[in-house]
Amino acid sequence: MTDAKNRRWTCLLSASLAVAVLIVFWPAMHCGFVYFDDPDYVTENPHVLSGLTWHSLRWAVTGYAAYWHPLTWISHMADIQMYGMNPAGHHLTSVLFHLLNSVLFFLLLRRMTGVLWRSAFVAGMFALHPLRVESVVWIAERKDVLSTFFWMLTLWAYVRYVEERRGAAAKSRAFYIAAVLLDALGLMSKPTLVTMPLVLLLLDYWPLRRFPPFSAKLVVEKVPFAVLTLASGIITSLEQKQTGAIVSLAQFSIPARIASAPLAYIAYLAKNFWPVHLAAFYPHPQLEAGQVIGACLLLGLITGLALWRARSEPYLAVGWFWFLIVLFPVIGLVQSGGQFIADRFSYVPTAGIWIMVAWGLHDLAAARPVLRRFVAIGGAVALGACALLTWRHVGVYRNTETLWDATLCSQPDCMAAHYNLSKWFLKIGRYDDAIAHCRKILDSLPGDPAAESLLAEIRLRQSKFAEAAEAFEKLLALRPNQPEAWCNLGFALLQTHHVPEAVAAYEKALQLKPDYALAHNDLGNILLRLGRPDAALEHFTRAAELVPDFAEAHYNIAQILLYQRRTNDALVEYQKALASQPNLTAARARISEILQRQRDGQ
Numbered sequence: 001m002t003d004a005k006n007r008r009w010t011c012l013l014s015a016s017l018a019v020a021v022l023i024v025f026w027p028a029m030h031c032g033f034v035y036f037d038d039p040d041y042v043t044e045n046p047h048v049l050s051g052l053t054w055h056s057l058r059w060a061v062t063g064y065a066a067y068w069h070p071l072t073w074i075s076h077m078a079d080i081q082m083y084g085m086n087p088a089g090h091h092l093t094s095v096l097f098h099l100l101n102s103v104l105f106f107l108l109l110r111r112m113t114g115v116l117w118r119s120a121f122v123a124g125m126f127a128l129h130p131l132r133v134e135s136v137v138w139i140a141e142r143k144d145v146l147s148t149f150f151w152m153l154t155l156w157a158y159v160r161y162v163e164e165r166r167g168a169a170a171k172s173r174a175f176y177i178a179a180v181l182l183d184a185l186g187l188m189s190k191p192t193l194v195t196m197p198l199v200l201l202l203l204d205y206w207p208l209r210r211f212p213p214f215s216a217k218l219v220v221e222k223v224p225f226a227v228l229t230l231a232s233g234i235i236t237s238l239e240q241k242q243t244g245a246i247v248s249l250a251q252f253s254i255p256a257r258i259a260s261a262p263l264a265y266i267a268y269l270a271k272n273f274w275p276v277h278l279a280a281f282y283p284h285p286q287l288e289a290g291q292v293i294g295a296c297l298l299l300g301l302i303t304g305l306a307l308w309r310a311r312s313e314p315y316l317a318v319g320w321f322w323f324l325i326v327l328f329p330v331i332g333l334v335q336s337g338g339q340f341i342a343d344r345f346s347y348v349p350t351a352g353i354w355i356m357v358a359w360g361l362h363d364l365a366a367a368r369p370v371l372r373r374f375v376a377i378g379g380a381v382a383l384g385a386c387a388l389l390t391w392r393h394v395g396v397y398r399n400t401e402t403l404w405d406a407t408l409c410s411q412p413d414c415m416a417a418h419y420n421l422s423k424w425f426l427k428i429g430r431y432d433d434a435i436a437h438c439r440k441i442l443d444s445l446p447g448d449p450a451a452e453s454l455l456a457e458i459r460l461r462q463s464k465f466a467e468a469a470e471a472f473e474k475l476l477a478l479r480p481n482q483p484e485a486w487c488n489l490g491f492a493l494l495q496t497h498h499v500p501e502a503v504a505a506y507e508k509a510l511q512l513k514p515d516y517a518l519a520h521n522d523l524g525n526i527l528l529r530l531g532r533p534d535a536a537l538e539h540f541t542r543a544a545e546l547v548p549d550f551a552e553a554h555y556n557i558a559q560i561l562l563y564q565r566r567t568n569d570a571l572v573e574y575q576k577a578l579a580s581q582p583n584l585t586a587a588r589a590r591i592s593e594i595l596q597r598q599r600d601g602q
Contacts, residue, residue, distance in 0.1 A: 010110060013120045014103050021099040021127050024387050027394040028091040028137045035400040035424040036280065037140035042076055042090065051081040068235045071189045072143040090139045097145035098136045102127035104152035105351070112159055112207045118358040121379050125354045130275040130389045134343040137397045138280075143190035144347050150186030151193055151348060154179050158200055162208050180224045187232040191329075192348070194229040197222040198325050206314035259287050260340065261331045262295035267341050268327065272350045275389060277410035280396075280403055281417060284340045306356075315359040322352025338416065400424045415441050419450060426458055434458050449479045460488060465495035483513035491522060502526060517546040521553045533560050544576075551581035558590065567594055 033043050042048055047059045052074070060073035075093065083089025106123030113119060126132075135144040157179035164172035186193040204210040204218050263285065271278070302320060310317040327349035332340070358379075365371035396406040401424070407417040418437040425434035435458055441451035456471030472489035476482065490505035506523040509516055524539035537560045543553035558573035571594050577587040 006116065009116055010107070013116070014106060017102055017106055017120070017123060017127055018099050020124070020387060021095070021102055024128055024391045025095045025098065025136055025394060027391065028095055028397070029088045031091060031137060031394070031397045032087045032399050033090075033139060034397060034403050035427065036138075036403065036420055038138075041140040041142075042080070043085070045076075048073065048076045049080060050077075052077050067143065067191060068232075068239050069143050069147075069188060069190050071185060072146055075142055075146055075189075087139065090142075091137065094136050094139065094142055094145050097142075097149050098127070098132065101145060101148045101152055104149075104156065108152060108156055108159065109355075111156075112203070118362055121358045121383070122351065122354045124383045125386065126351050128383060128387045128390055129272070129350070130278060130386060130393045131271060131343045131346045131350065133278070133390055133393045133397070134280070135347045137394050138344070141344050144192075144344050147186045147190035147192055148348055150182050150189060151196075154182040154186060154193070154196065155199075155203070157182055158203070159208070162204075162210065180228070183225055184228055187228055191232045191236045192326075194232055194329055195326050197225040197229060199322060200225065202318045202321055202325070206318045256287060257333050259292045260284065261333060262299055263287075263291060264331050264341050265299055265324070265327065266295045268323075268346055268350065269353070271341075271343070272346065272353055275386070278343055278393060278396075279407040279410045279414065279417075281338075281407055281411070281414055282340045282342065283411060283414050283416070284338075313360065313363060316356050319352040319354075319356035319359075322355070323349050326352070413444070415444060415448075419454065422451075422454055422458075426454070426461060429461075431458055431462050447478060449475060452478065453482075453485060456485070456488065460492060463495075465492045468492040469496060469498075481512055483509040483516055483519065486512065487516065487519045487522065490519075494522075494526060499526065499530070515546050517543040517550055517553070520546070521550065521556065524553075524556060528556070528560070533563065536560065549580040551577045551584055551587075554580065555584065555587055558587070562590070562594075567597075570594070 033039075039045070047056045050056045056077055057074065060070040060077070076090075079090045079093055102123055105126055106119055109119035109122055110116060135141050157175050161172050161175035161179055164175055183193055183196050186196075200222055201214060201218065205213045210218060267282075303324075306317040306320040327345065330342070330345040361375045361379075365375045395402070397403055401421070404417040404421045404424075407414055411417065418440045422434045422437035422441075425431070425437065435455065438451050438455045438458065441448055442455070445451065452471065452475040456468055456475055459465075459468035459471055462468075469489060469492035472485050472492060476485050476489065479485070486505050486509035490502045490509065493499075493502035493505055503523065503526055506519050506526070509519040510523070513519070520539040520543035524536040524543065527533075527539065528536040537557065540553050540556045540560070544550055544557060547553070554573045554577035558570040558577065561567075561570035561573060571591065574587045574591045574594070578584055578591065581587075
C-alpha cells in the first residue's frame with residue numbers, strides 16, 4: 001500500500017470511527033442526570049452550579065469528593081456555563097471526549113506499529129464496547145474520559161519524543177517536556193494515570209523497540225513521570241482519608257482484599273469477552289477457596305505464556321501487562337467504595353487485551369488465507385455486536401429508576417441498588433416505594449445502619465414523628481456517634497412534645513460535632529421557646545458564624561435583638577437574612593417596619 005493510499009485509509013477509518021461513536025452513543029442525549037454521584041458533581045454542587053467564576057475556580061483546586069481533580073471540576077463548570085442544567089449538553093461533552101480518545105488511540109497505534117487494520121480493530125473495540133457506557137454516559141464519570149484524553153496525548157507526545165530522539169532532532173526535548181506536562185494534566189483530571197511510568201516502559205519494549213529493554217537509562221528517563229505519580233498518590237490518599245472514601249480494614253480485611261483481587265481480574269476478562277449482566281454496582285461475591293485458587297492459576301498461566309512468548313510475540317506480554325498494571329490501582333487492594341468491580345475501571349486497561357487478540361489472531365492466520373478471511377469477518381461481527389449492545393445499554397442511564405432497576409435485573413442481591421432507589425424515592429416524595437426498598441435491605445441485612453437511618457428519615461418526612469423517634473433511637477443504639485441522627489432525633493422528639501429529651505439529643509449532637517450549624521439553630525429555637533433568649537442568641541450566633549448565608553439563623557438573631565430593642569443591630573441581621581434568602585417575606589416585612597419607624601422618628 002502506497003503512503004498516499006495509506007493516509008487516505010487512515011483518514012477514512014478515523015472518520016468512520018468518529019461517526020460510529022456518535023451514532024452508538026447518541027441516545028445519551030436523551031438521558032438525564034441520575035441520583036448517583038451526579039448531585040455531588042453537578043446538580044447539587046453550588047460551586048459547580050455557579051459556573052466559571054474566580055471563586056469556583058479557586059475551589060476546584062482545593063480538592064473534594066475523594067479525588068483531587070481540578071480539571072474535572074472545571075469541565076463541569078464549563079458545561080454549566082454553556083448548557084446550564086440541560087443534561088444533553090453535559091452528555092455531549094463526554095461523548096465528544098470519548099470520540100477524541102478513540103480516534104487518538106487509533107492514530108497512536110497506527111503510528112507506533114505502522115499497522116492499519118489491526119490498529120483500527122483495537123480502537124474500534126475500545127470505542128464501541130458496552131463496558132464504555134458507564135464512563136461515557138454517567139455524567140459524574142467525566143473524569144474518566146477527560147483523564148484518558150490526556151493519557152492519549154501523553155503517549156502521543158512521548159512517541160514523538162522517541163521518534164525525534166532517534167533522529168537526533170533538537171526538538172525531542174520539547175516533546176519530552178510536553179509529555180510530562182500532559183501527564184500532569186491527566187493526573188489533575190483523575191489519578192488513574194499513576195501507572196504511566198510503567199506503561200511507557202512497556203511501550204519502549206514494544207512497539208517502540210528501544211534497546212536494551214528496561215535499561216537503567218530508560219528507567220531514569222521515567223523519573224519525572226514517577227515523581228508526578230508519587231505526588232498524585234499522596235494527594236489522593238489524603239483526600240480519600242479525609243472524605244472517608246477508603247473502606248476500612250474492619251469492613252474489608254487485607255486477606256479478603258488479596259483473595260478478591262485475582263477474582264476481580266478474571267471478572268474483568270469475562271466482561272470484556274462476554275459483556276452481559278452489566279450493572280452500575282457489583283456487590284462482592286462470597287469468597288470460595290476453589291475459585292480464588294482457580295483464578296490465581298489462570299492468571300499465572302496467562303502471565304507465564306506471555307513471558308514465554310515475549311521475544312517472538314512481544315505484543316502478548318505488553319498487552320497483558322498493560323491490562324494487569326493499569327487495572328492494579330483499582331483492583332481493590334486499596335478499597336475505595338464498596339464495589340467488587342466497576343465497568344468504568346476497565347476504560348483503559350482492557351485495551352491491552354484487544355491488542356493481544358488483534359495481533360495474536362493476525363499472526364495465527366498469517367499463513368492461512370481461509371483463516372484470515374474468518375478472522376476478518378469475525379472482527380467485523382464483533383465490532384457490530386458490541387456497537388449494538390452498547391447502543392442498547394446507553395438507555396439504562398435514561399434516569400435514576402432505569403439505572404437501578406437494570407442493576408437489580410442483573411444483580412438481584414445488590415443492596416446498593418435498593419438503597420439508592422430508596423433515597424431517590426424519598427427525594428421525590430414516593431415514600432411507600434422508598435420504604436419498600438428499605439425493607440428489602442433489612443430483610444437481607446437485619447439492623448443495617450444505613451437502611452435504618454434511611455427508614456427513620458422517611459418516617460420523619462412523612463411527619464410520623466413518634467415512629468421516626470423510635471427509628472432514630474434504634475439506629476443510635478447501633479451507631480451512637482452520628483450527630484446527624486441525634487439532631488433528627490431531637491427534631492422528632494420536639495414534635496412529640498418531649499422537650500427535655502429533645503434538648504438532650506441536640507446537646508449530644510453538638511458534643512459529637514461542635515460546628516454543626518443546623519443543631520445550633522434548632523437548639524436555639526427550643527431555648528427561645530423555653531424563655532432563655534440569651535442562651536438561644538449564643539446558638540443562633542454560632543450557627544451564623546459557621547454558615548454565613550444561613551438565612552434562618554440571621555432572622556432568629558434579628559428577632560431577639562429586636563426584642564432587646566437593639567433595632568439597628570436587628571436591621572443588619574434582617575438584611576443578611578434577606579440577602580441569603582431573597583424570598584424571605586417575613587424579613588422583608590420587618591425591614592420595612594423598622595425603616596418606617598425610623599422615618600416616623602419612633
